[in-house]
Amino acid sequence: MPAITWIQQMLAFYSHLTERDLNILALLDEHRVLTTDQITRLHFTATRTCQDRLRQLQHLGLLERFRYARTGGGGDPWHWTLGIYGARFMAGTHDRPIPTERAHREQLLRLSNHVNLRHLREANEFGVRLAQRARADPQIRMVRWWSERTATARFRGVHPDAHGLWEVSGRLVGWFLECDMGTESLPRLVAKLAAYENLARSDGPAYPVLFWLPGDIREANLHRLLRRHSPPVPVATATHDTDPAGPVWLSVDGRRRTPLADLSSDHGRPVAGNPNWIDGQWDLSEPDTAGHSDLD
Structure with a gap:
C-alpha cells in the first residue's frame, strides 16, 4: 500500500x-x-x-x-x-x-x-485486578503500572514481571512483581532477590518484591526457604486466586497477612538510575517508551 x-x-x-x-x-x-x-x-x-x-x-x-x-x-x-x-x-x-x-x-x-504467553497473561492479570479496584474506589489510585519491558529499562539491574505504584488514602507504596507459574525451582526464585538488593544498596527503591504464586503448597515451601536466607529486601507472597489489593500478602516473618498498601516501601534517593527522581525532583510522569516496538 x-x-x-x-x-x-x-x-x-x-x-x-x-x-x-x-x-x-x-x-x-x-x-x-x-x-x-x-x-x-x-x-x-x-x-x-x-x-x-x-x-x-x-x-x-x-x-x-x-x-x-x-x-x-x-x-x-x-x-x-x-x-x-x-x-x-x-x-x-x-x-x-x-x-x-x-x-x-x-x-x-x-x-x-x-511460550510465555500464559505467564504474560497472568502477570497482566495482577495489574488488571489492581486497576479494577482503583476504578471502583475513589480513595485508591493506580499511580503507575509498568510492564516488564518498561520496568527493566527504567530500573537498573532488575527484571521484574511488572512494577507499579499503589496509593490508598494518601499512602503510596511501590512494588515489583515476580509472577511465578511453578516452572522455576524455588532456589532460583530466591536468587532473584540479589538484584533487588543491589538496586536498593545503590540508593534505588527498596520496594517489596511480590511473589505471586500458583498455590498454597508452593507458597509454604517458598517461605521455608526464604526464612533460611533472610531476604535483604522486603518480600511478600500471595497466590493467584487472591485479590492483590486486599489483606493477602504474607511477609517472611509469617505472622499475618496484610494489604498491599501496608507493606514497607522506600522510593529511594534522587540518584541517576532512579526513575522516581528527575533532576533531583520527585517525578511520577510516564516514561518515554520510544525504545519499544509494538510487540517486542
Whole structure:
C-alpha cells in the first residue's frame, strides 16, 4: 500500500477514536496482550459493549485478536493486541519507527505463539485486578503500572514481571512483581532477590518484591526457604486466586497477612538510575517508551 494511502487512512481514524479507545491502545502498547474479560473490567461495565467496540476497532485495523482451541472442545478467551494501524498510531505517538506490515505480522506471530504467553497473561492479570479496584474506589489510585519491558529499562539491574505504584488514602507504596507459574525451582526464585538488593544498596527503591504464586503448597515451601536466607529486601507472597489489593500478602516473618498498601516501601534517593527522581525532583510522569516496538 502506498505510504500516502495508509497515512490518509490513519488520519481518517482520528474522528472515530474516543478517549477510552486511546486508553485501550495505550494499554496494549505497554502490556502487549489482554483478554476480552480483562479489557471489560478495565474500561467497560458490560461484556457485550466491550466485545462490540473491540470488533469495531479490529475492523479498522487498530486491533488484532487470537485464541487457541482447548482440548476437549471450546476455546481460550480472545486475546487482543495492536493491529497494524494501532501499532503505527502508537509508534507515531511515541516518535518510534513506523512498523511495516511484514514486521508487524512477524511480531504478532511471535507473540501469539509465545511460550510465555500464559505467564504474560497472568502477570497482566495482577495489574488488571489492581486497576479494577482503583476504578471502583475513589480513595485508591493506580499511580503507575509498568510492564516488564518498561520496568527493566527504567530500573537498573532488575527484571521484574511488572512494577507499579499503589496509593490508598494518601499512602503510596511501590512494588515489583515476580509472577511465578511453578516452572522455576524455588532456589532460583530466591536468587532473584540479589538484584533487588543491589538496586536498593545503590540508593534505588527498596520496594517489596511480590511473589505471586500458583498455590498454597508452593507458597509454604517458598517461605521455608526464604526464612533460611533472610531476604535483604522486603518480600511478600500471595497466590493467584487472591485479590492483590486486599489483606493477602504474607511477609517472611509469617505472622499475618496484610494489604498491599501496608507493606514497607522506600522510593529511594534522587540518584541517576532512579526513575522516581528527575533532576533531583520527585517525578511520577510516564516514561518515554520510544525504545519499544509494538510487540517486542
